[in-house]
Each structure stands twice: as C-alpha cells, then as structure tokens.
Amino acid sequence: MYKMLLHSHSGLRWILIALLIAAIFNALTRWLGGKEHREKDRKLALFAMVFTHIQLLLGLILYVISPKVIFAAESMKSPITRFFLVEHITVMLIAIALITIGYVKAKKVVEDDKKFRRIFVYYLAGFVLMMIAIPWPFYNYGAGWF
DSSP states (O other): OOOHHHHHHHHHHHHHHHHHHHHHHHHHHHHHHOOOOOOOHHHHHHHHHHHHHHHHHHHHHHHHHHHTTOOOOGGGGGGHHHHIIIIHHHHHHHHHHHHHHHHHHHOOSSHHHHHHHHHHHHHHHHHHHHHHHHGGGTTTTSSOOO
16 A cells, blocks of 8 residues: 555656646746636636645555554654654645645735736745655655656
8 A cells, every 4th residue: 555655646746746847837827917817717726726735635544554654763963764754745745835825815805916916926836845855865864756
C-alpha cells in the first residue's frame, strides 16, 4: 500500500503542477486583459485547489506510514529525515493554505480584476513554495521524478 500511495502522490504532482500553471497563467492574462470572470475561470481555479487538497490527503497518509519519517530526537541530525519530518510538510501546508485562501478571497470579491489578481498572487505564492518543497531528485533525498 505504501508504494501505491507514494507513486500516486509523486505522479499526481505533475497534474497539480499543470493545473496550477494553467490557473496562474489564466488569472494573469485575464487580469491584465481586463476580461470578465467566466465559469470556466472559476472551475480551473477550483480544480487546482481541489488537487492541492487531494495531494494533502495523500501526503498526510504517507507522513504517518512512511519509513522516511522518523519521530525521534536523532531525526533532526539527518538532512533527509529532517526534510521529510519537518521541512516538506510545513512548507506544503503553508502553500496549500495560501492557495485555499486565494480561492476563498477571490470568490468573495465582486470585481473581476480583483478576483483574477487574488488568484494570481495567492496561487503563484503557493506554487513557488511547492516547487521549493518538492523532493526533486537533484536534492538527493532519495526521491525520483515519479
């Protein structure tokens, strides 16, 4: 079960990255172009947020069952265990919170340009944090591309 969850979490990251890039790009072009907010725009931002929450659920399950997460005092001495025990989950939770806050704040605003600006700013901030906190293979944390 661990391997299946790990591969799901790693593979779905690519869908999430694509959705976030699409939502950020859409919000930027619609905001700068002075366009009206459409149902399509809302759905794109919503799907990106929903996928972040799916990744969160998979990640929390993995956090509990992963052999890489060791709850011991010695864990903080190793960069790999410290990354998975503290750094990865903390930064990802902040990123997911930013994306969720951005969606909720944009939903409450009436003016279209403010909706797009809020989605752009919050989603971009969350996206940047996610890109930093993903255990890319070049970080040497024992994670692969998938």
